[in-house]
Every structure is written in structure tokens, then in C-alpha cells.
Amino acid sequence: MPASRRTLLKGSAAAAAVLSLDWRRATAEAETVRLGVIYDLSGPFAAGGSVASSIGTQIAIELCNERGGVGGKYKVVPVNADSQSKADVAINEVERLINQEKIDIIDGVYASAHAVPLSAKVEQEKRILWITTAVATAVFKDKNLHYVFRAQIHSDQYGEAFASFVTEHAKAKLGMEPKDVKVALIHEDGPYGSGVAAADEAYSLKAGLQIVLKEGYSASAPDLSTLVTKIRRSGADLISHAGYNPDITLFLRQARENGLRFKMLFGAGAGYSQLDKLRATFGADIDNFCNIDPVPAQLLDPAKLAPGMGDLIKIMVERYKAKTGATDVPPHCSMGFNQTWVLLNNVLPVAKEKYGGFDPEAVRKAALDVDIPPGGTIQGYGVKFFPPGTPLSGQNERSTPVVMQNAGEHIAVVWPTNIRTQEPVFPLPKSSIYAA
Numbered sequence: 001m002p003a004s005r006r007t008l009l010k011g012s013a014a015a016a017a018v019l020s021l022d023w024r025r026a027t028a029e030a031e032t033v034r035l036g037v038i039y040d041l042s043g044p045f046a047a048g049g050s051v052a053s054s055i056g057t058q059i060a061i062e063l064c065n066e067r068g069g070v071g072g073k074y075k076v077v078p079v080n081a082d083s084q085s086k087a088d089v090a091i092n093e094v095e096r097l098i099n100q101e102k103i104d105i106i107d108g109v110y111a112s113a114h115a116v117p118l119s120a121k122v123e124q125e126k127r128i129l130w131i132t133t134a135v136a137t138a139v140f141k142d143k144n145l146h147y148v149f150r151a152q153i154h155s156d157q158y159g160e161a162f163a164s165f166v167t168e169h170a171k172a173k174l175g176m177e178p179k180d181v182k183v184a185l186i187h188e189d190g191p192y193g194s195g196v197a198a199a200d201e202a203y204s205l206k207a208g209l210q211i212v213l214k215e216g217y218s219a220s221a222p223d224l225s226t227l228v229t230k231i232r233r234s235g236a237d238l239i240s241h242a243g244y245n246p247d248i249t250l251f252l253r254q255a256r257e258n259g260l261r262f263k264m265l266f267g268a269g270a271g272y273s274q275l276d277k278l279r280a281t282f283g284a285d286i287d288n289f290c291n292i293d294p295v296p297a298q299l300l301d302p303a304k305l306a307p308g309m310g311d312l313i314k315i316m317v318e319r320y321k322a323k324t325g326a327t328d329v330p331p332h333c334s335m336g337f338n339q340t341w342v343l344l345n346n347v348l349p350v351a352k353e354k355y356g357g358f359d360p361e362a363v364r365k366a367a368l369d370v371d372i373p374p375g376g377t378i379q380g381y382g383v384k385f386f387p388p389g390t391p392l393s394g395q396n397e398r399s400t401p402v403v404m405q406n407a408g409e410h411i412a413v414v415w416p417t418n419i420r421t422q423e424p425v426f427p428l429p430k431s432s433i434y435a436a
Contacts, residue, residue, distance in 0.1 A: 033070050033348060033358055035061070036097035036106040037078045039133075039336075040114075043085025044219070048245040048271045049332035050085075050110035052320075053133045056336025057108060059319045063312075064344045071349035074358075079103060083114055090114040091121060098127055104360050105130060107340055110332075112136030112155070112192035119148045128363045132339035133332060135269065136191040137199070137392070145394040147360060149367050151339045151383045153294055153399040154392070155192065158268045159199025161292045162240055163207040165266075165403045165415045165424075173426040174237070174263065179208045184236035186227060186251075187268075188243045189216035196242035196268045212236050219247045227251070228258045237263045237427075237436070245271035249281055256285065261436040263427035266403075269293035273331045275406060285433050287406050288425045290414070295402045297334040297378040299413050299421060306376045312341070313378050328410065338379045346370050346383070374398060380419075 037057055040050035061076050069075040079101050083090035090109075097103045105128040109115045115134035122129035123145050131139070131150040135158070139150065167178045174181065185200045187193030197214060204211055212234040217227060224247070231239065239262050243251065248271040272278070272291040279286065298317050302310025316337050320329045347366045348358060354369070355362035372383040382398035403415035405424055412422035428435040 031069075031073065032075050032077045033105075034077045034079055034101070034103050036081065036094070036101065036103040036108075037061075038081040038083055038090065038093055038097070038106060038108040040085045040110050041082040044244060044246045045085040045111050047274060047277055048110075049133070049269070049273055049330060052274070052330045052332035053110055053336035054108070055320055055323055056316065056333040056338070057132060057340045058336075059316055059323075059333075060337045060340040060344060062319075063315060064341075070344055070358075071352060074348075074352070076344060083109075083111075085111070087111075087114050087117060091117055094118055094121060098122075098125055104128060104358065105343075105363060107343060108132055108336075109134045111190070112139065112195065113190040115139045116191050119143070119145060123147050126360055128360050128367075130339065130343050133335045134192070136195040137395075138191050138195055140386075140392045140395045142391055143393070144388055146388050147364055148394045149385055149396075150394060151342050151377075151385075151396040151399065152335060153381075153401050154395055155195035155268075156199040156202075157399065157401050158196045158242070158292050159201070159203040161401050161403055161415065162200055162266055162268075163203035163209065165290075166204075166209060166238065167207045168415070168417070169424060169426055173424070176237075179210065182210045182212045182235055182237045184213040184231045184234055184239045184262075185211060185215075186213070186231070186239065186241050186243075187216050188219040188247055190219060192270065193219075193242040193268075197240075200240050217247070219244050221247065221250070223254075224251045225254045225258060228254050228260050231255075231262075232258070232260050238266065239264075240266045240268065241272070242268035243271050245274055245277055248272065248278070252278075252282060252285070256433060261434060263436045265289045265434070267291040267293075269331065269401075275330065275411060276326055276328055287408065288428050288432060289406050290424075290426075291404045291406070291411075292401050293331045293404065294335055294338075294379050294381075294399070295404070295413060296329055296331045296411060297338070297380075298329055299404075299411060300378075300380050300419070304375060304419075305378070305380065306373075309376075309378050312337075316378070334379055338377050342370070342372070342377065342383055346372060372398075 039054035081093035112134040137154040187197040351362040351366035374382040414424035
């Protein structure tokens with residue numbers, strides 16, 4: 001029987017309502033940017049700086065959304081993943097984000113041991129991997145990556161900073177010529193530690209320093225007393241140590257128990273940047289240790305940065321303290337915030353307005369357009385990515401680390417000299433339990 005006019009009208013109204021609902025849903029989805037965010041929220045890397053980085057990223061996303069979203073129009077929706085301090089879990093989680101969640105942009109990654117396989121995986125998938133924290137030069141060296149970017153520093157720069165600081169201060173502070181300074185290089189044996197140690201070795205040899213020991217170990221090693229004995233027998237004046245939180249804690253405890261003495265210990269970020277964690281275990285024992293890493297933004301003079309950077313730093317610090325109850329804000333918070341902020345504010349708006357969307361090709365092209373001069377980020381350095389066809393394609397060519405020193409319960413910048421906030425205490429004072 002033919003349908004009545006009333007029935008037809010009802011059917012048409014219902015269809016129109018469904019179409020309207022679908023249109024509104026599609027519009028709402030089009031007005032968001034779904035961003036995969038992956039960090040080690042559990043396992044040994046969590047306390048080594050990964051959680052701090054994740055909080056920095058979280059603050060950047062929240063602040064971007066409060067200001068209207070990407071380009072003031074598109075809200076950011078994070079889809080979070082926990083890599084659990086395991087490389088296989090990291091790979092599985094990124095595969096889930098790409099294949100199940102249909103996400104094109106992955107932000108985060110703390111551990112270099114994860115960044116190396118993840119960069120290959122995401123490059124193969126032609127999605128974007130935006131690395132905030134992992135530093136191994138091996139992630140990019142001679143890989144000719146097109147879809148992986150890192151505004152963060154790379155591990156070769158740790159070695160350059162270490163050798164530069166030592167050679168600059170050896171004569172005046174130690175009363176020694178650089179050629180007479182004996183150095184022990186110890187490191188966890190993953191891509192991060194191995195990369196830092198290789199750079200330390202190369203730049204130390206170039207500077208004429210004596211390398212009396214270079215040795216790696218597993219970050220999960222239950223005993224490092226043999227390593228402590230080797231360092232003592234080597235007669236090293238200085239130790240450069242690239243490690244995470246559990247292995248650093250084990251090493252320092254056994255060094256103290258076995259009476260190891262030295263003129264200075266230099267950390268290389270990671271566990272040495274988690275000052276509150278080390279202080280909770282060792283108290284004043286770690287006073288005056290040095291640490292090489294990107295600078296915690298709050299240590300910089302805002303007047304020397306681009307307009308607005310000081311306000312961003314203030315907001316980041318206040319929110320980190322409110323979220324964690326911490327008194328010190330570690331460098332990893334600045335890393336997570338800074339790199340994510342560059343993505344959200346300097347890359348994605350250009351991808352949309354100039355290249356037509358947030359798809360991987362548009363984001364890739366927009367990233368290569370980035371040209372932030374020194375002073376243009378909260379960590380002081382600028383951003384310009386090496387292009388495809390170069391040895392470090394995708395790496396920021398303007399990134400720089402600093403040498404910091406534990407000054408009581410806080411941190412001071414002691415190198416480069418032109419931006420330092422305190423004269424370095426070098427060697428360790430006699431009051432130190434580790435002092436030679």
C-alpha cells in the first residue's frame with residue numbers, strides 16, 4: 001500500500017535528523033587534532049624522567065587548547081600510551097595508535113632504546129614521529145628519515161659539551177693541563193648510553209684528555225661493584241656517566257661503600273636530571289655533581305628570549321609544581337613541553353593553512369619550513385631541521401645542551417660561560433664524601 005504523506009514526511013524528517021547528526025559529528029571530528037602520546041609511565045624509565053616529560057607534554061596540550069587549539073581553531077585530543085619501559089611494548093603501542101586508533105602523528109618517546117626501532121617503524125608507515133626526549137644520535141645518523149623529527153639535542157652534543165667544559169677549566173680549576181686529566185667513561189649499554197660514551201670518547205681524544213677507562217653495563221645489572229673497582233684502579237680524575245635512575249642509584253651507593261674518590265662526576269641527563277629522586281636517596285652527597293642536558297627553562301633569563309617565552313615558562317613551572325608537588329622542575333619537563341609546543345604552534349598551523357591538513361605529508365612539509373632563531377623557544381635554542389639527503393635528516397641543527405651543577409637543593413648553569421648563572425665549583429670540595 002502506498003505510504004501516506006504524513007509517513008513520508010516523518011521518514012524524511014528522521015533521515016534529515018540522522019544526516020544532521022552525522023554532519024555535526026563529522027564537523028566536530030574535523031575540528032580536532034588527534035595526537036598519539038607515548039611515554040614510559042611505568043617501569044624503571046618512569047622515574048628517570050619519562051613521567052616528567054609526559055607532564056610537560058600534557059601541560060603544552062592543555063595550554064594550547066585553552067588558547068583555542070591549533071591555530072586557535074582545532075582542539076588537540078591526546079590518545080595516551082604507556083610503553084612500560086619496554087621496547088616491544090613501545091612498538092606494539094605505536095602500532096595500535098597507528099592501525100587501530102588511526103592516528104597519523106605520534107609525540108613523545110623517552111628512551112633511545114625505543115626511539116631507534118620506533119623511528120624505523122613509523123618511517124615505514126609514513127606517519128609522523130615527533131621525538132621530544134630520546135637523544136641518541138643513532139636515531140637519525142645516516143638514516144635519511146623523512147617522517148621523523150626531533151627538536152631535542154642529540155647525544156654527540158653531550159660529548160662536545162663535556163670535553164669543552166673540562167678543557168676550558170682544567171688549568172684554572174684543577175691546576176692541570178688537559179693532557180694530564182684522566183677520564184673514565186661509564187654508560188648503560190643501550191643506544192642512549194653507548195651514543196653518549198662514543199661522543200665523550202671522540203671529543204675527549206680530540207681535546208687531548210686521557211681516557212683511562214671506557215666501559216658499558218646493562219641498565220638492569222644487579223651489581224656494579226666490579227665497575228667501581230675498575231674506576232678506582234684506573235686512577236681517573238673525572239667520571240662521565242650516562243645512565244638511568246636505578247643503575248645510577250646502584251653505582252653511587254656502591255661507589256660510596258667502596259670508597260671511590262674523584263675530582264668530579266658528570267652526568268648525561270636521564271637519571272642525573274631527576275635531582276629530587278637522587279636527593280631523596282643521597283641527600284647532600286650529590287651536591288656539586290655536574291650534569292649535561294638541555295636546560296630547564298626556568299634557569300634562563302626570560303629577557304634574553306623571544307617575547308612570550310617567559311610567560312610560557314612561568315605557566316609550565318606553576319602547573320608542573322601543582323600537578324606533582326615538586327619543588328624543583330626537572331629538565332625533562334621542559335623537553336616534553338618545548339618539543340610538543342613547537343609541534344602544536346609552529347608546525348601544525350602551517351600544515352593546515354599552507355599544505356591543507358594534518359596528514360603526514362602536510363606535517364612533514366610544514367616541519368621542514370620551521371625556522372625558529374636562537375632564543376625562540378623556552379629552552380633557548382632555535383629550531384631548524386636538517387633536510388632529507390643530509391646525514392642527520394630530521395634532527396634539529398640548532399639544539400644545544402648546557403652543563404649544570406647541583407647547587408644545594410637547586411640547579412645552576414655553569415657552562416657555556418656566556419649564559420652561566422654561577423661560577424663552577426670544580427673540583428669537588430673537600431667536604432664531599434666522594435672528593436679525591
